[in-house]
Amino acid sequence: MSKTAELEKQDDPIHIFQSNSIGLPHLPTYFRELWRRRDFAYEMSRSTLRIQQANTVIGKFWLVLNPLLLAGVYYFLVMVISSGSHRGPEYFAHLVAGIFAFYFISNSMIGGAASITGAARLVMNASFPRLLLPIAAVRTAFGRFIPTVPIFMIFYVIGGSTLKWQQLLAIPVFGLMMVFSIGMAAFFAALQVYFRDTTAFLPYLNRILLYISPVLYYPDQARHYFKLIGVFNPLFPLLGAFSDTLVRGIVPSVGVWLACVAWAISAFLFGCWFFMSREREFAVRL
Amino acid sequence: MSSLSDFDSSSFGDPSETDPGLSAENILKVHKEVTEQLAISVQNLSITYKTQFERVPTVKKAVAGLVRGEKNKFKVVEAVNDVSFDVKHGTILGVIGHNGAGKSTLLRSIAGILAPTTGRIEVRGNISTLLALGLGFHPQLTGRENVILGGLASGLSREEINDKFLEIANFADLGDFIDLPTRTYSSGMNARLAFSVAVHMDPDILLIDEALSTGDAAFKRKARIKMEELMGNARTMLVVSHGLGTIKELCNDAIWLDHGRLVGRGSADEIVDRYTDFVDSGNSAVVLEDF
Numbered sequence: 162m163s164k165t166a167e168l169e170k171q172d173d174p175i176h177i178f179q180s181n182s183i184g185l186p187h188l189p190t191y192f193r194e195l196w197r198r199r200d201f202a203y204e205m206s207r208s209t210l211r212i213q214q215a216n217t218v219i220g221k222f223w224l225v226l227n228p229l230l231l232a233g234v235y236y237f238l239v240m241v242i243s244s245g246s247h248r249g250p251e252y253f254a255h256l257v258a259g260i261f262a263f264y265f266i267s268n269s270m271i272g273g274a275a276s277i278t279g280a281a282r283l284v285m286n287a288s289f290p291r292l293l294l295p296i297a298a299v300r301t302a303f304g305r306f307i308p309t310v311p312i313f314m315i316f317y318v319i320g321g322s323t324l325k326w327q328q329l330l331a332i333p334v335f336g337l338m339m340v341f342s343i344g345m346a347a348f349f350a351a352l353q354v355y356f357r358d359t360t361a362f363l364p365y366l367n368r369i370l371l372y373i374s375p376v377l378y379y380p381d382q383a384r385h386y387f388k389l390i391g392v393f394n395p396l397f398p399l400l401g402a403f404s405d406t407l408v409r410g411i412v413p414s415v416g417v418w419l420a421c422v423a424w425a426i427s428a429f430l431f432g433c434w435f436f437m438s439r440e441r442e443f444a445v446r447l
Numbered sequence: 448m449s450s451l452s453d454f455d456s457s458s459f460g461d462p463s464e465t466d467p468g469l470s471a472e473n474i475l476k477v478h479k480e481v482t483e484q485l486a487i488s489v490q491n492l493s494i495t496y497k498t499q500f501e502r503v504p505t506v507k508k509a510v511a512g513l514v515r516g517e518k519n520k521f522k523v524v525e526a527v528n529d530v531s532f533d534v535k536h537g538t539i540l541g542v543i544g545h546n547g548a549g550k551s552t553l554l555r556s557i558a559g560i561l562a563p564t565t566g567r568i569e570v571r572g573n574i575s576t577l578l579a580l581g582l583g584f585h586p587q588l589t590g591r592e593n594v595i596l597g598g599l600a601s602g603l604s605r606e607e608i609n610d611k612f613l614e615i616a617n618f619a620d621l622g623d624f625i626d627l628p629t630r631t632y633s634s635g636m637n638a639r640l641a642f643s644v645a646v647h648m649d650p651d652i653l654l655i656d657e658a659l660s661t662g663d664a665a666f667k668r669k670a671r672i673k674m675e676e677l678m679g680n681a682r683t684m685l686v687v688s689h690g691l692g693t694i695k696e697l698c699n700d701a702i703w704l705d706h707g708r709l710v711g712r713g714s715a716d717e718i719v720d721r722y723t724d725f726v727d728s729g730n731s732a733v734v735l736e737d738f
């Protein structure tokens with residue numbers, strides 16, 4: 162390795178392509194190339210956001226209006242089902258925070274799933290670490306999440322709650338959601354190459370995930386069997402901890418933190434492994 | 448055949464290949480000699496496409512197939528079949544052959560886009576590609592965004608692109624269209640932008656796949672001058688074109704592919720003449736080789 166490194170410095174890079182198409186690429190090189198092109202993921206998602214906005218009449222305003230309408234619809238739904246039992250403004254703040262965070266994850270999965278097949282020409286034309294494309298999709302989902310933060314703040318303050326330092330803990334929780342989302346985006350991006358109806362199934366999967374996660378209800382109010390499922394539902398600790406910290410200023414227990422970290426890291430590792438060990442086959446399958 | 452294989456430091460390859468028997472000095476010596484000559488070494492390369500041709504793969508169909516007891520039907524296409532050749536630094540190599548001969552596939556594998564099914568490719572230097580599909584970003588994006596994204600994807604930094612942007616835009620000569628979505632471009636305008644980006648990436652090796660076929664006469668001349676300028680700096684180029692006149696004029700060497708096999712290698716004039724004779728006589732190339 163050190164010999165190679167010496168040679169590298171003296172001359173042009175050597176690229177060797179051979180037939181070990183199954184299995185992971187050389188990881189240090191892969192991530193060095195990925196890091197070198199990080200601006201590409203950023204610029205790609207910025208352009209995507211611009212296109213998405215250009216296609217709607219009200220443009221940027223839609224980024225704010227869409228999640229707000231969603232929150233309104235779900236609030237109405239919960240009102241009808243529960244005949245008005247959780248009415249407090251704090252509940253609305255919880256609902257808004259949960260839905261916005263949930264849609265960040267769900268948009269990451271859906272955008273990620275389309276990221277390779279939707280960029281088929283690019284993948285056939287240029288050589289770069291393909292993981293950049295699902296990462297760009299997560300960054301796009303993040304770009305749509307950002308404008309919802311002030312909306313949440315408005316509802317939170319209108320509800321008469323005061324700001325607490327514990328709310329800052331929502332930032333690391335969100336960071337873990339991001340790590341989780343990159344793994345999921347990469348996984349579904351690769352799956353979509355093999356099964357083109359993945360994007361058609363995803364909305365159903367997401368709908369179920371939404372109902373079994375503590376978004377429409379508080380984590381400690383979850384029905385007994387939802388809590389049991391929660392052991393297998395990564396969004397249960399992630400969204401639960403997000404709401405606890407951001408809305409109620411509660412510091413989650415060590416167990417919850419551990420669950421969040423474990424889910425985020427395993428989703429990331431699994432998704433990236435699944436993607437990277439197959440990415441060299443993408444070009445012949447598009 | 449000379450080989451760079453003791454110096455594995457590839458982006459994609461397995462680095463465990465380094466021969467432990469060679470001392471560092473030996474490696475350095477061999478390394479020097481080799482790099483003075485070879486830019487590309489293709490060794491027994493085969494590429495097979497495995498595509499489900501008649502249908503888009505979906506879970507639904509996979510399940511339906513399982514229920515009906517059908518096997519997954521793959522159409523296997525041997526696009527490149529046991530091809531070996533070397534390219535020295537400073538060569539412009541023409542690649543000719545019929546439609547579907549495997550020319551684009553070969554260029555894609557040298558660019559590192561398609562992994563070899565068997566065999567090995569060694570490339571020394573930065574590669575810039577100008578393949579048949581143009582820049583390939585979303586048609587809603589402007590020319591400017593295409594240039595920036597294309598540069599970032601090939602590993603340039605933002606500053607490097609900003610430095611080069613004017614030069615690229617001037618060379619493509621699109622006027623105000625540079626800030627309009629590329630869906631408003633004619634195919635020639637697309638090709639001009641893609642060409643301009645590719646040649647301004649400071650490549651050691653430039654791969655061009657029929658990129659100039661839609662450019663007008665003025666741009667073709669400009670492109671040729673630019674390519675000659677790059678050649679002056681001892682760059683290596685692979686040019687795929689059905690314009691045999693272009694190949695003769697531009698290239699010093701040529702290879703001829705027929706149904707994925709390499710059937711000829713030599714000076715551009717010789718290969719193009721043989722190819723023209725073959726096309727005129729309508730024989731199979733294999734038969735021709737047998738003589």
Ligand SMILES: Nc1ncnc2c1ncn2[C@@H]1O[C@H](COP(=O)(O)OP(=O)(O)OP(=O)(O)O)[C@@H](O)[C@H]1O
Pocket residue numbers: 444445446447496497498524525526544545546547548549550551552553
């Ligand atoms: N994505 C793909 N999936 C399956 N088969 C493919 C794919 N791309 C090309 N092929 C097949 O591989 C063979 C070689 O194709 P290739 O595009 O390399 O030919 P070419 O020499 O560039 O032809 P042309 O002169 O028309 O550009 C053809 O038989 C083609 O049908």
Ligand SMILES: [Mg+2]
Pocket residue numbers: 550551552579656
């Ligand atoms: Mg072609």
